[in-house]
Amino acid sequence: MKYFKWISLFLIAALAVSAVAAKIKLVVWCGGGTEREGLEAAIVEYKKQNPDVEFELVDVPYAQYEQKVRLGIMSGDLPDLVTITYPYAPGYMQYMIDLRPYIQKHLGITPDQYLKAMYDVTAVRIVDTKGEIRYVPLHFTMQCLWVNADYFKKAKIPFPPFGGRSEPWTWEEFVDVLKKVKEANNLPYAMSMQRTAERLFCYLGIRGVKILDENLEFMLDKDPRAKQVLEEFISLFKENLMVPAEWIAAQDPNMAFTGGLTAVLWAGSWSTLDLLKAEKNFVPAYLPKDAEWLSCEGGRFFGAFKTGKQDREEAAAKFALWIGWKGLGYDIYLKKTYHMSAYKEHEVDYDKEVMKQVQAVCGRLAEVTPNWVVTVRNSTVYSRLQTPIVSQMSAVIAGQMNLDEAIKNIRKEYEKLVAELGGKK
Amino acid sequence: MKKLINSRFLFAVPALVFLFIFVLLPVFSVFVMSFFSWDLLSPPKFTGWDNFLRLLEDKWFWNSIWVSIKLLMMTVPMCFFVPLALAVCLYKETTFSKILRAFFYWPYMMPAVAGTTMFKWLLSYDLGLLNHIIKSAGFSPVPWLLKPTPALFAISLLRTWGMTGLLMMMFITGLQSVPEEFHEAARVDGANRWQTFWYVTFPLLKNTNLLVLTTAIAHVFRDFAGVYVLTGGGPGYSTMVTPLYIYNTAFTQWRIGYAYAMSVVFLLVSFVIAVVTLRVRER
Known part of the structure; x- marks a missing residue:
């Protein structure tokens, strides 16, 4: 009887151990x-x-x-x-x-x-x-716009799709909207955007320009529209429609948007939680549509x-x-x-x-959004080109370099990367 | 004697092993890996001198070396004279000086990223406190981080702010070790305060000066976090110091072998600067 008690205890312990081990x-x-x-x-x-x-x-x-x-x-x-x-x-x-x-x-x-x-x-x-x-x-x-609905209401400007307009703005309309909302609310700037190659990729894609095409060929110095579209991007900073500090000194774009200095934030769905914390009337909106309508x-x-x-x-x-x-x-x-x-x-x-x-x-x-947006950005060469793109564009916006020089420099970096990778991949 | 030498060697063994594993071996591996192409994912590929040849044509790398040297030239004098002045004022043991010492030492204790983020807010063009004050006084705001020279100056200021406490304490230790008799003798000879400091105290601080200089140079030259957070290397490449350029190459582009080659060259440049500093000081 005495042994039976010890054997039972041993069996129970063994069972417990095996149950844990089976996990x-x-x-x-x-x-x-x-x-x-x-x-x-x-x-x-x-x-x-x-x-x-x-x-x-x-x-x-x-x-x-x-x-x-x-x-x-x-x-x-x-x-x-x-x-x-x-x-x-x-x-x-x-x-x-x-x-x-x-x-x-x-x-x-x-x-x-x-x-x-x-x-x-x-x-x-x-x-x-x-x-x-x-x-x-x-x-x-997905990248999208966030608008400060109160500023848009004051400027009496509808925005798509939850602000009284169903279709996305064309690029021309969008720039005009930025000017009007800035003026109506007496703001120093109209739009915030983080300094990333991904935002630039999206902007250029909407305007019908590709940094790299589907064959991963560098296009900024081949596409005749590229320079003009990039110049229009830079002029947004010169006209104080965008915040130069965000692209020159990597200032957090949420600071200006939640702080009320800008009426639009070019960010994305990931910003929701941060923007909710600001407890303001921020509403997501479509990105504009120009030659293409897409997002990243x-x-x-x-x-x-x-x-x-x-x-x-x-x-x-x-x-x-x-x-x-x-x-x-x-x-x-x-x-x-x-x-x-x-x-x-x-x-x-x-x-x-x-x-x-x-x-x-x-x-x-x-x-x-078309699939090439993903396949091009999935490539190693694009992934490694992002840092030079950002630095060069930042230098142009800061007035340290002209656009031709920047494009030439990005081309050089691209060629170096392709050589190092042993091909366009 | 032989026994003594042996036992001395034995005592040094733990330190030597530590030095070998954590200093010499990594440095050696940096040299070796600089001859490879590696993305930290696929096995390293031997590429001979390719990385170094590529480096010769990389104008942004040489630009980063020049930016690092400029930053060094701007910051080291401030990192030397500001702590020295504070140490001269605070080296006597009074309650007030002890409180002030703690106050000046505090930035050194603060995590670099936290301190830099604070600076970034302070210097922001649109939202910064400093520009708010300047605008309130009726002046135009200063583009602290938006123009190359002010941005470099801001980094320099940040580094000086962060280092002053430590360097001040070094100077205080040096000043407290100068015998009071020397000061008394100078006073008896009719020297004023400035003459006493310049002809008696300062020469006696020779070793401390050297220590402060080398510490400041090392800290400024290898600074990464400050630049990364404050300017990210911008505007353009104007504050792109070499450690940040190496980091971007290694961990945003994953060109590890190339980054190693840069590290080797940067190490050699640092070595030359260290030798020059020591030679100048000796003279």
């Missing part, structure tokens, strides 16, 4: 802040449905994120799951597991149905050259690394698909982070009315 612990690298909060909220729900999975969320500071991922890949010290910012997504595809076999198994739909459910620009981002699906969208962003997409993707451990890869893929699919964990994540959905006709029950407007404006822009 799979998935390590997830993520950016901190709202991304972590969104993941945590989704994980709580997921664990209720899958008590056999544990998670370890590792915050990686944004500035060191890509270094850590790259060093992890080089050393083989990898997490099961990782969030990746869009420009880096193509580079890591080969290290991610193909999610196609799991889509049918866990979502009950075909990979093709899966891709068709999302905006084309997102689908292009997550599929590799062999047609394998390497990521799920974690959050999706971005955001973060979620992928499962090839770790060589079958059970962990299976668990990681299952979780990735759950958190990246509409109606499942994706909704929890989006509601927490105030990001828009990457899926067409996907209604998320946000507690802020403005998110419906963001989804409508940015969703429409996602629909009209």
Whole structure:
């Protein structure tokens, strides 16, 4: 009897240990802040449905994120799951597991149905050259305008689509609107825009000019319209329609917009949370339409690394698909982070009315954006050309250099990069 | 004797191992990797002297070296004389001087990014406090960060503000070690305060001066965070110091091998400056 008691205790302990051992612990690298909060909220729900999975969320500071991922890949010290910012997504595809076999198994739909459910620009981002699906969208962003509705009301100017106008402005109309809203409200400037190559890419794309074409050929010195369109961009600063400090000294554009110095912010869906905090009457609006109507997409993707451990890869893929699919964990994540959905006709029950407007404006822009906008920006040569583009344009706006010289310098950088990469890729 | 030498060597071993692993080995690896092309993702490819040849034609790199030297020339005199003046005023042990020392040392304790962000707000053309005051006084606002020279001056000012506390403490230590008898003898000989300082105290601070100079040069030359946050290298390339240019090449363009080659050249330039400084000081 005495021995029976000890044996029972031993068996119970062994059972408890084996139960813990049977649990799979998935390590997830993520950016901190709202991304972590969104993941945590989704994980709580997921664990209720899958008590056999544990998670370890590792915050990686944004500035060191890509270094850590790259060093992890080089050393083989990898997490099961990782969030990746869009420009880096193509580079890591080969290290991610193909999610196609799991889509049918866990979502009950075909990979093709899966891709068709999302905006084309997102689908292009997550599929590799062999047609394998390497990521799920974690959050999706589109560039759009934000307008200070009070300033527009005072200037009696309608704005699209929630300010009394349905169609986007043409570029000419847009510049005229900037002048009028500035004058009516006695503002020092009309529009804020962050100093990035991505904003410039979007502006040029709308005006019908490409920095690189679909064959990754440098176009700014070949396209006869490029110089004129760039000069018009620079004149926006000279006329004080845009804030020179934002492009010369990298001043945060949110400062001027939320501070009431500008009436329009050329930013995107990702700005929602920050702008909500300002508690002002900010409304998303369409980007203008000129030769083209387009926007630039971005955001973060979620992928499962090839770790060589079958059970962990299976668990990681299952979780990735759950958190990246509409109606499942994706909704929890989006509601927490105030990001828009990457899926067409996907209604998320946000507690802020403005998110419906963001989804409508940015969703429409996602629909009209052609795929070349993604494929060109997916290239290594464009990704590496971004820093020289920004520096050269900043120098032109500061009056240190003329536009011809800047274009020549960017061409030189482009040629150097192509030579270094061994081709246009 | 042999035993003594052996035991001395043994005591130095931990420090030497530390030095080898964390200083010599990384420097050596920088030299080796400067001959490779590497994006931190695919395996490094040996490219011989390619990176260095490319560097010779990279005018923005040489521009960054020149900007770094200009910044050095603007900042080091301020980093030397401002702390010296403060140290002379505050080296005596009174309650008031202790409070002021803590006050001036405080910026050095502040994280570089926090201090720089504060400066950025202060110097903003449209929203900055400084321009607000200037405008209130009826003058035109100053484009602190929008023109090359004021932007470089702003960085220089920021660096001086951040370093003054540390360098002042070095000078105070030096001043307190000067025997009071020397001052008394000078006074007896009829020297005034300025003469006492210039002919007695200052020459006795020779070693402290050297320490302050080398510390200031090292801090200014390798400054990254201040420039990154305050101007991002702008306007254009006018405040693009070499550490920032190397960072952009390595971690926004992922041209790691090329960035290593830049680091090697920058190391050599730093070495030349250090040698020149020491020689000038010796004379």
